[in-house]
Amino acid sequence: MTPPRRMTLKDLARELGVSTATISNAFNRPDQLSPTLRERILSEASRLGYGGPDAKARSLRTGRSRIVAVVLAESLTYSLNDAVASEFLSGVAEVLDAHGHTLLLLPGRGHDSQPPGSANIADGFIVYGLMPNNQLLQRLPFQRPLVSVDFDVEGCPTVHIDDTEASYQIASHALKQRPERPAIINLRLTVEPCNGRVTAAHTMLPSTSTISRARLAGFYEALEEHGITPGAVPLWNIEENTFEVCSPVLAELFDQPAHLRPDLLLCMSDRIALTALTLAEQRGIRVPEDLRITGFDGIAEGQYRAPRLTTVRQDSVGKGRVAAQMILGHLPAEQQLLKTELLPGDTCP
Amino acid sequence: MTPPRRMTLKDLARELGVSTATISNAFNRPDQLSPTLRERILSEASRLGYGGPDAKARSLRTGRSRIVAVVLAESLTYSLNDAVASEFLSGVAEVLDAHGHTLLLLPGRGHDSQPPGSANIADGFIVYGLMPNNQLLQRLPFQRPLVSVDFDVEGCPTVHIDDTEASYQIASHALKQRPERPAIINLRLTVEPCNGRVTAAHTMLPSTSTISRARLAGFYEALEEHGITPGAVPLWNIEENTFEVCSPVLAELFDQPAHLRPDLLLCMSDRIALTALTLAEQRGIRVPEDLRITGFDGIAEGQYRAPRLTTVRQDSVGKGRVAAQMILGHLPAEQQLLKTELLPGDTCP
DNA sequence: CTGTTAGCGCCTTCAC
DNA sequence: GTGAAGGCGCTAACAG
Numbered sequence: 235m236t237p238p239r240r241m242t243l244k245d246l247a248r249e250l251g252v253s254t255a256t257i258s259n260a261f262n263r264p265d266q267l268s269p270t271l272r273e274r275i276l277s278e279a280s281r282l283g284y285g286g287p288d289a290k291a292r293s294l295r296t297g298r299s300r301i302v303a304v305v306l307a308e309s310l311t312y313s314l315n316d317a318v319a320s321e322f323l324s325g326v327a328e329v330l331d332a333h334g335h336t337l338l339l340l341p342g343r344g345h346d347s348q349p350p351g352s353a354n355i356a357d358g359f360i361v362y363g364l365m366p367n368n369q370l371l372q373r374l375p376f377q378r379p380l381v382s383v384d385f386d387v388e389g390c391p392t393v394h395i396d397d398t399e400a401s402y403q404i405a406s407h408a409l410k411q412r413p414e415r416p417a418i419i420n421l422r423l424t425v426e427p428c429n430g431r432v433t434a435a436h437t438m439l440p441s442t443s444t445i446s447r448a449r450l451a452g453f454y455e456a457l458e459e460h461g462i463t464p465g466a467v468p469l470w471n472i473e474e475n476t477f478e479v480c481s482p483v484l485a486e487l488f489d490q491p492a493h494l495r496p497d498l499l500l501c502m503s504d505r506i507a508l509t510a511l512t513l514a515e516q517r518g519i520r521v522p523e524d525l526r527i528t529g530f531d532g533i534a535e536g537q538y539r540a541p542r543l544t545t546v547r548q549d550s551v552g553k554g555r556v557a558a559q560m561i562l563g564h565l566p567a568e569q570q571l572l573k574t575e576l577l578p579g580d581t582c583p
Numbered sequence: 584m585t586p587p588r589r590m591t592l593k594d595l596a597r598e599l600g601v602s603t604a605t606i607s608n609a610f611n612r613p614d615q616l617s618p619t620l621r622e623r624i625l626s627e628a629s630r631l632g633y634g635g636p637d638a639k640a641r642s643l644r645t646g647r648s649r650i651v652a653v654v655l656a657e658s659l660t661y662s663l664n665d666a667v668a669s670e671f672l673s674g675v676a677e678v679l680d681a682h683g684h685t686l687l688l689l690p691g692r693g694h695d696s697q698p699p700g701s702a703n704i705a706d707g708f709i710v711y712g713l714m715p716n717n718q719l720l721q722r723l724p725f726q727r728p729l730v731s732v733d734f735d736v737e738g739c740p741t742v743h744i745d746d747t748e749a750s751y752q753i754a755s756h757a758l759k760q761r762p763e764r765p766a767i768i769n770l771r772l773t774v775e776p777c778n779g780r781v782t783a784a785h786t787m788l789p790s791t792s793t794i795s796r797a798r799l800a801g802f803y804e805a806l807e808e809h810g811i812t813p814g815a816v817p818l819w820n821i822e823e824n825t826f827e828v829c830s831p832v833l834a835e836l837f838d839q840p841a842h843l844r845p846d847l848l849l850c851m852s853d854r855i856a857l858t859a860l861t862l863a864e865q866r867g868i869r870v871p872e873d874l875r876i877t878g879f880d881g882i883a884e885g886q887y888r889a890p891r892l893t894t895v896r897q898d899s900v901g902k903g904r905v906a907a908q909m910i911l912g913h914l915p916a917e918q919q920l921l922k923t924e925l926l927p928g929d930t931c932p
Numbered sequence: 933c934t935g936t937t938a939g940c941g942c943c944t945t946c947a948c
Numbered sequence: 949g950t951g952a953a954g955g956c957g958c959t960a961a962c963a964g
Contacts, residue, residue, distance in 0.1 A: 258943060299704070337687070591957055
């Protein structure tokens with residue numbers, strides 16, 4: 235009863251009466267041996283159940299694994315259910331796949347936790363939406379290619395959009411028709427977790443810790459241009475970009491006395507905007523007549539529905555593609571700024 | 584100019600004047616050395632920039648990588664944008680993550696292509712929605728744990744739902760109110776790719792190649808029970824579960840003369856049903872008054888909108904959890920059948 | 933508790 | 949074109 239050990243390259247060499255180097259060449263360097271011999275080796279290999287060189291040993295020997303890791307800001311559970319993150323991943327996957335690389339997913343959740351040991355098997359890292367002060371960042375292997383997305387890491391290539399400019403665009407569009415009571419719904423704006431109205435008791439995170447600050451700056455710029463004092467616009471905040479978390483916050487907002495209820499919602503994500511839209515529909519609030527709503531991201535769900543969401547599109551798939559190409563060295567490792575596009579829909583004509 | 588080689592365990596051992604085994608123990612077996620020594624080693628390690636044992640070498644030595652691969656039926660690009668697949672993945676990720684494992688994503692697209700070499704680094708494989716006749720299946724490393732999801736592989740543990748039963752449930756619900764002109768929208772039902780009406784010229788795939796056969800069987804059973812001849816119900820088919828592909832097919836269906844237009848659509852996915860709903864809304868067709876629609880899956884997008892989709896929920900996240908637990912050996916490696924749940928919504932009361 | 937040693941499976945010079 | 953040998957970085961026996 236020999237334990238059914240996996241066949242190795244050496245076993246196969248002995249079996250065929252050739253040297254191990256020849257087998258290795260048959261798999262890795264076709265030009266180093268006769269086509270006939272190569273053919274024989276390959277067919278015998280598959281007949282005997284040898285599935286090719288072991289990835290663990292090969293990567294130890296060569297130093298490369300053909301695996302690229304994507305570190306996600308949140309838990310994998312959250313990220314995989316978020317349309318923006320999913321699109322980003324699909325862009326990454328598309329490029330990696332086309333070049334015979336595979337994708338390892340790492341959660342960025344535990345701020346103090348270190349990445350799992352298996353992480354350092356990757357040839358390179360794409361870090362998505364993690365803020366630079368995150369502990370995790372320090373723990374990633376030194377001296378291996380790293381591309382950051384949506385935020386800057388000193389000395390690292392980055393791909394991102396101009397959040398302030400994009401927010402300015404959408405807000406400018408929305409403000410063409412002057413609102414009575416605009417409101418802004420932020421995403422993770424405050425130091426203290428806050429699902430609801432932002433008050434004087436809250437401290438805002440610095441712009442190195444949240445993308446919302448840059449977006450807010452764009453909104454404020456547009457408000458001022460339209461003669462509205464930003465400080466007078468109520469801020470609301472949401473901690474997690476999911477229907478479940480958004481829903482009660484927006485319900486609270488909608489359930490204010492009618493004379494306080496906003497007639498324009500500038501939302502920092504399409505998810506927030508879509509949740510607002512659903513809740514408004516349920517309450518019989520007419521969109522856009524009684525309430526205008528804008529989003530941010532341009533996810534499919536907002537565009538393939540009626541009424542269509544007015545928003546500003548960022549090319550998440552494109553971001554993923556660019557990041558992957560940078561990691562693979564197909565694109566220069568520099569700052570890449572992707573453009574955004576205003577999508578005028580039905581919710582804020 | 585010494586090239587800045589990554590520091591190894593051996594280097595660190597020399598640096599600290601202890602043996603390599605001690606360093607290894609400091610990282611892997613705290614009980615094998617004094618806490619003080621361990622503390623010193625760990626702090627010196629991080630000071631000198633040693634990030635812990637190299638995953639490639641470790642996995643070669645131990646034979647385990649703590650990486651689990653998920654093989655997806657479609658391209659990663661598609662799968663990551665599909666709500667059902669994403670939810671499944673998030674279930675898998677949740678469990679793996681909780682046990683210090685990481686997730687490697689493999690595309691199942693190329694039917695004749697082999698998995699990338701880096702695939703065999705995984706400790707186990709979860710194969711999602713790939714049909715058993717797929718070539719790829721043969722190429723996966725032998726003798727490593729494999730769990731299949733949504734289809735059966737001889738001799739492999741599986742997690743799935745009862746598609747026929749679930750379809751029977753939803754169709755029975757829909758048929759309580761007798762339709763004049765029901766229609767069924769399938770997903771990858773035919774041998775010949777078909778986006779449109781299924782005709783006599785088409786051959787249906789066998790039930791070993793598509794889940795649609797099992798679902799169709801459930802629909803037919805319910806139809807017969809309600810005195811409707813299944814053969815008289817028009818079949819339509821869609822090749823890819825995306826808005827872009829569904830949309831023109833449903834447009835064709837809606838644009839038939841009014842007296843031919845269906846008043847009940849039994850759809851094989853929520854994506855199809857939601858696309859139908861959007862298109863109906865755009866055409867001013869009232870749902871459910873003029874047209875009733877049912878889906879399949881129970882994705883969030885269909886439940887967090889108005890009108891709410893009538894559908895049957897399968898617990899995709901749960902599937903992922905169970906599959907991951909089976910791979911990790913926390914659940915017996917057997918056939919697992921998950922239950923489904925009728926979700927009566929507004930689109931087919 | 934600590935050190936020595938022998939590979940894990942492969943790739944790659946180098947000599948033939 | 950082919951074969952022999954060293955070592956990638958680590959861990960698990962075992963010996964002290």
